[in-house]
Amino acid sequence: MPYGIAFTVGSRRLMTVERDVATLAFSLKDIFCERLPPVPALTSVEGLRVLSAPARAEKRLREAMPGFLVGARDTFDRSFIDMAGTYDAYLARFSGKTRSTLRRKRRKFEEAAGGRLDLREYRSPDELERFAQLALPLSRRTYQARLLDAGLPEDDHFRAAMYQLAEVDCLRAFLLFLQGEPVAYLYLPVEGETLIYAHLGYDPHHAGLSPGTVLQLAALERLFAEERFRYFDFTEGDGAHKALFRTGSIRCASFLLLRPSVVNRALLGSLALFDQSVSLAKSLATRTGAEALARRMLRA
Structure with a gap:
């Protein structure tokens, strides 16, 4: 199914490039039981979108798919509430x-x-x-x-x-x-x-x-x-709201595994360069005191 690879600054999405990918999502139970969900067939898609994989499972996936490009990687604490x-x-x-x-x-x-x-x-x-x-x-x-x-x-x-x-x-x-x-x-x-x-x-x-x-x-x-x-699962992504209400968390990552085509290499390379530029600009804004102004401009 089409998935939009987003180029974002803060909370504002500037551009999206779509790729057809299958999705492999880890449930909270998958993580607790240390099991790998069934990997979908990739015959008619460009790759795999992996959601909330713990470190050990990510290593297994990458070893099982040699040559695939890894990109759009986001690490976070997957938060949950134990409601026992x-x-x-x-x-x-x-x-x-x-x-x-x-x-x-x-x-x-x-x-x-x-x-x-x-x-x-x-x-x-x-x-x-x-x-x-x-x-x-x-x-x-x-x-x-x-x-x-x-x-x-x-x-x-x-x-x-x-x-x-x-x-x-x-x-x-x-x-x-x-x-x-x-x-x-x-x-x-x-x-x-x-x-x-x-x-x-x-x-x-x-x-x-x-x-x-x-x-x-x-x-x-x-x-x-x-x-x-038994559990309230905040799923992938960080945030003050989740950090406030959670009783526990697990370090996870979401990322793409794409076929090593020229187009996919260019796309993931451009995304990495864009994200690096945004990070450098944010650091510069923080040092010069312009961070608040930049946030106001992005919200406008």
Whole structure:
């Protein structure tokens, strides 16, 4: 399937080059069990997109595919929440200062909302239809959609998959409302005993009320109460939000393995040179005090 190899500066995507690749994604259970998922056939594609591979598995893959080009590599701590205990036990893991900050953010949001937290959960196919009606317009306003092309998908395939998951009770979706209007959403498919952190977004006009943080914690309280789930998987990528809420993490990498064609060599070489240039420019901006100005220009 087509995958867009992105040339990005900060959170802004400047250009995307598509290559047809198969995907090999490691689940949290794969990582814990130290197993390699089945490698898909590569007969009609340019290579493999590997997601969240731990170091040992990455070494095995690269040895099994000699000659393939490795590029677009991103290393990160794959964060997760161990939900074996209670919600109160989970909260107790935070420092006193962090718990105080989280309570203050929720209180501030409740005050702006008229005194109570309006959090709504969607699970059945009918409920998910309403969720889509409310969440999709909100998603279009988020920075995830505007800058990263990572808002809630709006295609028929996503909609069909959403209903199929709901039919077998394998989806949890939440909306946080402010004065009757949705301002943040959270979309969580379920795989066995694991909740998958697929989509989170919030209205940037209300960023001062920390709606994403308030929604995350309130949703976790409900999810712990179900006593059904063992893990909350934040999947690939770093971020302050994941670092705040996680109880553990595993060092992983996502990368491409492409056939050694001239075009693929040029593409991955250009990407590496571009990323190196961006890193040098960022270092220069930091040293000269121009980093804040550069960030404002990128957000404009």
